[in-house]
Amino acid sequence: MSLLRGFYAFWRNLVRKNRLDQDLDEEVRSFAEMLAEEKIEVGASPEQAHRDARIELGGIQQVKEQTRQVRIGAWLETALQDLRYGARMLRKSPGFTVATVLTLALGIGANAAVFSSIDALVLRPLTFPDPDRLVALSETQPRTGFEPENVAPADFLDWTKQSTVFGSVAAYQGWAADLTGKDEPEHLQAARVSPSFFSTLGVAAALGRTFAIGEDRPGNNQVTVISYGLWQRRFSGDPHVLDTDIDINSSRFKLVGVMPPDFNFPLSTVVWTPLPLSDDFVQDREKQSLFTLARLRPGASASQAQAQMNTIAARLEQLHPKTNAGRRISVTLLRERVAGEFTPMFLWLGLGSVLFVLSIACVNVANMQLARAAARQREMAVRSSLGATRRRIVRQLLTENVLLSVMGGGAGIAIAWWLLRLLKAGMPAELVRLIPGWQAMAIDARTLGFTFAVALVTGIVFGLAPALAVSRPDLTEALKKGERRSGVFGGTRHRLRSLLVIFELALALVLLVGAGLMVKGFRHIAENQRQGFNPESLLTLGVTVAQARYPEDHRVSAFYQESLDSIGRLPEVVSASAVTYVPASGGWSTEKVFIEGQSGPAPGESQNTNFQIAAPHYFQTMEIPLIQGRDFRAGDRAESLKVAIVSAEFARRYFPGGAPLGKRIRLGSSIDLLTIVGVAGDVKRFMFDRGMRPMVYLPHMQAPARTMHLVVRTHGDPQKLASSVRARVLGVDKEQPVFDIKTMETIIDEQISGVRVGAVSMSFYGLLALLLAAVGVYGVVAYSVEQRTHEIGIRMAVGAKRRDILRMVLGQTLKLAATGLGFGLLGAYAMSRGMAKAMFGIIALDPTTFSVFTVLLGCVALMASYIPAQRAARVNPMITLRNE
Amino acid sequence: MGKTNLLQGTLDLLILKALALNSMHGLGISRRIEQITKGTFAVKPGSLFPALHRLEQAGWVSSSWGESETRRKAKYYRLTRAGHRQLGAEVEQWEKISLAIAGALQAT
Numbered sequence: 001m002s003l004l005r006g007f008y009a010f011w012r013n014l015v016r017k018n019r020l021d022q023d024l025d026e027e028v029r030s031f032a033e034m035l036a037e038e039k040i041e042v043g044a045s046p047e048q049a050h051r052d053a054r055i056e057l058g059g060i061q062q063v064k065e066q067t068r069q070v071r072i073g074a075w076l077e078t079a080l081q082d083l084r085y086g087a088r089m090l091r092k093s094p095g096f097t098v099a100t101v102l103t104l105a106l107g108i109g110a111n112a113a114v115f116s117s118i119d120a121l122v123l124r125p126l127t128f129p130d131p132d133r134l135v136a137l138s139e140t141q142p143r144t145g146f147e148p149e150n151v152a153p154a155d156f157l158d159w160t161k162q163s164t165v166f167g168s169v170a171a172y173q174g175w176a177a178d179l180t181g182k183d184e185p186e187h188l189q190a191a192r193v194s195p196s197f198f199s200t201l202g203v204a205a206a207l208g209r210t211f212a213i214g215e216d217r218p219g220n221n222q223v224t225v226i227s228y229g230l231w232q233r234r235f236s237g238d239p240h241v242l243d244t245d246i247d248i249n250s251s252r253f254k255l256v257g258v259m260p261p262d263f264n265f266p267l268s269t270v271v272w273t274p275l276p277l278s279d280d281f282v283q284d285r286e287k288q289s290l291f292t293l294a295r296l297r298p299g300a301s302a303s304q305a306q307a308q309m310n311t312i313a314a315r316l317e318q319l320h321p322k323t324n325a326g327r328r329i330s331v332t333l334l335r336e337r338v339a340g341e342f343t344p345m346f347l348w349l350g351l352g353s354v355l356f357v358l359s360i361a362c363v364n365v366a367n368m369q370l371a372r373a374a375a376r377q378r379e380m381a382v383r384s385s386l387g388a389t390r391r392r393i394v395r396q397l398l399t400e401n402v403l404l405s406v407m408g409g410g411a412g413i414a415i416a417w418w419l420l421r422l423l424k425a426g427m428p429a430e431l432v433r434l435i436p437g438w439q440a441m442a443i444d445a446r447t448l449g450f451t452f453a454v455a456l457v458t459g460i461v462f463g464l465a466p467a468l469a470v471s472r473p474d475l476t477e478a479l480k481k482g483e484r485r486s487g488v489f490g491g492t493r494h495r496l497r498s499l500l501v502i503f504e505l506a507l508a509l510v511l512l513v514g515a516g517l518m519v520k521g522f523r524h525i526a527e528n529q530r531q532g533f534n535p536e537s538l539l540t541l542g543v544t545v546a547q548a549r550y551p552e553d554h555r556v557s558a559f560y561q562e563s564l565d566s567i568g569r570l571p572e573v574v575s576a577s578a579v580t581y582v583p584a585s586g587g588w589s590t591e592k593v594f595i596e597g598q599s600g601p602a603p604g605e606s607q608n609t610n611f612q613i614a615a616p617h618y619f620q621t622m623e624i625p626l627i628q629g630r631d632f633r634a635g636d637r638a639e640s641l642k643v644a645i646v647s648a649e650f651a652r653r654y655f656p657g658g659a660p661l662g663k664r665i666r667l668g669s670s671i672d673l674l675t676i677v678g679v680a681g682d683v684k685r686f687m688f689d690r691g692m693r694p695m696v697y698l699p700h701m702q703a704p705a706r707t708m709h710l711v712v713r714t715h716g717d718p719q720k721l722a723s724s725v726r727a728r729v730l731g732v733d734k735e736q737p738v739f740d741i742k743t744m745e746t747i748i749d750e751q752i753s754g755v756r757v758g759a760v761s762m763s764f765y766g767l768l769a770l771l772l773a774a775v776g777v778y779g780v781v782a783y784s785v786e787q788r789t790h791e792i793g794i795r796m797a798v799g800a801k802r803r804d805i806l807r808m809v810l811g812q813t814l815k816l817a818a819t820g821l822g823f824g825l826l827g828a829y830a831m832s833r834g835m836a837k838a839m840f841g842i843i844a845l846d847p848t849t850f851s852v853f854t855v856l857l858g859c860v861a862l863m864a865s866y867i868p869a870q871r872a873a874r875v876n877p878m879i880t881l882r883n884e
Numbered sequence: 885m886g887k888t889n890l891l892q893g894t895l896d897l898l899i900l901k902a903l904a905l906n907s908m909h910g911l912g913i914s915r916r917i918e919q920i921t922k923g924t925f926a927v928k929p930g931s932l933f934p935a936l937h938r939l940e941q942a943g944w945v946s947s948s949w950g951e952s953e954t955r956r957k958a959k960y961y962r963l964t965r966a967g968h969r970q971l972g973a974e975v976e977q978w979e980k981i982s983l984a985i986a987g988a989l990q991a992t
Contacts, residue, residue, distance in 0.1 A: 009941040024933075027910065027959045030952075031929060034911045037954055058930050070934040072941060 086400030104408025107361030109415025110354040125437035129202040134334035154285040170200040171290040187739035190271035208257035224253040227270040228261040250548030362462040369466035401463025409455030505820025508773035513828035515766035516849040521842035522759040532683035534623035538744035539718035557704040578615040586686035596664040613705040629678030636699035644674035650694035781865040793877040802873040809869035817861040900971040907962030
């Protein structure tokens with residue numbers, strides 16, 4: 001049959017259905033009549049003839065049905081029929097339908113929300129063409145325990161020349177740009193990029209152009225490209241601004257292009273300039289300052305790339321043993337690097353949790369279906385006897401269940417939308433720009449598709465067991481014998497329901513324990529950051545002093561000193577100082593260190609330390625304890641003795657005897673020997689920092705730093721002082737922008753937002769699971785009590801008291817709960833081990849969390865069964881026994 | 885008269901053959917098939933009707949309402965031109981198959 005004919009037949013069957021049915025009816029009847037006529041012909045009586053004809057025919061309805069099934073599009077008709085029937089059945093039990101749809105909506109909606117997050121943040125955080133072909137290349141030095149990820153410029157250039165597996169290789173370096181000019185000075189995130197940066201990513205300028213060949217040579221490289229947002233905001237989207245000059249860090253740059261909207265790579269960059277490839281720079285094999293990425297050639301795989309880079313690394317190690325000894329190259333997908341270490345983990349954990357919640361919801365719905373199925377046995381028996389095959393009945397029941405879950409899915413989308421809104425509102429705007437893909441988190445086509453798929457699978461999963469159980473051929477027998485079994489575990493269907501409840505109790509416990517551990521871990525981390533200093537009443541702000549306006553170093557430190565003095569004169573200020581990177585905020589510098597009188601590191605290994613530049617009274621301001629010696633003071637000037645203060649970890653590592661004061665060290669390539677004058681307490685560099693690193697502090701007047709963070713300890717609320725402090729800085733230099741004015745508490749808060757979101761979500765899911773499990777237990781116990789009224793009546797008649805009946809029912813519940821919680825504890829133990837290994841701050845076997853939730857869940861289960869137990873105890877034996 | 889189970893394809897072939905010479909109503913087709921197979925196959929209405937409708941959907945037979953010999957309203961089926969071609973094709977196919985099977989059965 002040709003396709004065209006098929007379509008025509010399909011169409012005709014659909015549109016002319018009633019006419020065709022009528023026609024068919026007439027045809028079959030006429031056949032029966034003619035058959036009867038034949039029989040009359042050979043002598044049968046008319047009644048006999050008609051009866052025989054009908055029998056021979058096999059039943060008019062049957063024949064019609066069989067013929068209808070042959071029609072093209074019959075499946076559609078049956079499906080529609082099933083749907084209509086299912087909808088009617090659901091309308092008949094509105095309570096059940098609403099309860100089920102709501103339960104499913106919660107489960108499916110939560111899944112949709114988490115999927116949407118995973119999709120936006122982990123699976124597709126990059127919006128470039130073919131993002132999975134982009135890889136990040138980093139240098140690792142496994143032996144020192146430090147894992148710098150950046151690449152030395154000379155290495156980067158060698159990789160570009162020697163690799164064949166990449167279509168193009170690019171590098172960039174973040175820096176801070178102060179945009180000055182007619183408007184207020186603004187401090188912006190900028191990046192210096194290699195020539196092939198934009199082409200590697202596959203993004204072209206929306207207006208103008210990106211960098212041309214040769215614009216990385218010194219002298220030619222004062223060009224810049226800005227982001228769309230910046231162009232709209234600061235230049236009012238004026239196209240004539242192209243090819244004009246703008247002032248960045250008091251230097252002139254020619255604006256040659258504007259990037260398309262939503263391009264902010266890397267990490268909220270709004271200004272791009274070429275990476276200046278000076279001779280010094282291209283030969284530098286030591287300072288690992290570049291972030292490198294590459295696009296794989298078509299046909300090349302990441303593992304091939306890794307293999308080639310391993311060879312190149314070995315070659316470079318041989319050629320440059322002094323710098324490259326032990327250096328390896330690692331190739332990872334760019335989107336993995338961009339998503340970060342913790343976001344994917346939290347999200348997969350979240351997905352696991354919502355799947356648990358959905359499973360629990362499914363269990364409840366399945367149980368409800370099983371209960372309802374018992375009531376529908378007569379309906380099934382009748383349909384069976386009318387000739388419906390088991391397959392047809394199961395198919396119809398499944399359709400009904402899928403209808404339920406699709407409705408649940410529809411409602412679930414609304415819940416997901418609301419959950420996402422909640423999530424987005426909970427994240428501070430500043431952090432949002434640092435999380436790639438955050439903006440893209442929404443209910444889009446993929447989420448809808450996922451939701452629909454989940455709804456379908458859910459419907460089939462929870463509907464299959466009841467459908468199969470109900471449509472069994474011997475159901476008529478079961479109907480006759482009745483379901484008078486004793487004990488909650490009696491009967492296969494009861495056993496199934498009890499097993500399901502045990503399963504959901506176990507899941508609920510695992511979820512609750514997980515949530516509890518996360519909340520505890522979150523609090524632990526929040527406390528942890530406060531180690532080492534006092535974060536209360538501390539205001540911080542950042543300042544970058546431009547090269548062009550302060551060319552000499554001593555003027556830089558003079559500026560900072562003057563600003564600090566001015567701030568210190570404010571009445572609400574207890575003390576003011578400055579440091580390159582504020583503790584717990586996630587920034588640090590690393591440098592090689594040499595201890596006078598100690599042998600240096602073995603060849604191939606390096607001895608590194610973190611270091612900070614600090615202003616006088618830094619430790620006093622931060623309330624970091626000084627274990628030995630003194631704080632920096634005004635007397636530590638450029639011309640006085642060169643000093644340093646080290647951290648307790650540094651002293652432990654390099655002066656195990658415990659007498660570092662007076663010893664001298666050297667940092668990096670500097671020739672100055674620094675005398676240690678103090679040992680300060682350790683502070684963490686960032687939230688998830690495990691263990692302390694050695695730290696060296698230098699006084700800013702001896703080692704001026706252009707970018708520093710001012711720290712101000714105040715009497716009252718530090719936020720209130722923000723504008724006065726800023727005014728004081730501007731008072732020293734009215735064109736100096738300040739940025740990131742935040743209290744220390746805010747910084748810490750932002751750092752742990754991610755974990756907080758995780759902890760809150762898991763608590764929410766845990767609560768949901770608890771509620772659903774309670775409902776599940778209630779359902780099963782209530783049903784079994786109902787089934788056992790007869791037995792209870794007998795017991796009461798032979799002398800059992802109300803108390804005994806209560807005890808019996810509660811005892812059965814306890815058995816159920818104990819089994820479920822037992823399994824749950826095993827699962828929770830396994831999960832907590834995994835969580836502790838993956839995340840810092842979580843203790844695996846926390847006895848409080850485990851016991852609290854076990855007891856809680858047990859109590860909830862008992863409470864849920866209390867009402868049915870009461871009902872059982874109130875059974876009137878006279879009434880129940882009379883119904884015998 | 886043994887009621888042998890007819891394969892769907894074989895039934896189609898028999899119906900087409902039955903209608904090859906003239907048009908008939910359903911009962912008539914059933915009787916004719918009995919006749920031409922010398923009583924080997926008695927087609928149940930439950931199989932006949934679906935088959936007829938399937939053939940009509942495929943465009944090999946067409947139907948119209950008419951009067952039976954006993955002046956009763958009955959649906960008559962006749963072979964279309966495409967149906968004639970199909971009959972020829974299926975006959976050829978059948979002969980090929982039966983030759984092959986006969987040969988296979990005779991092989992030692």
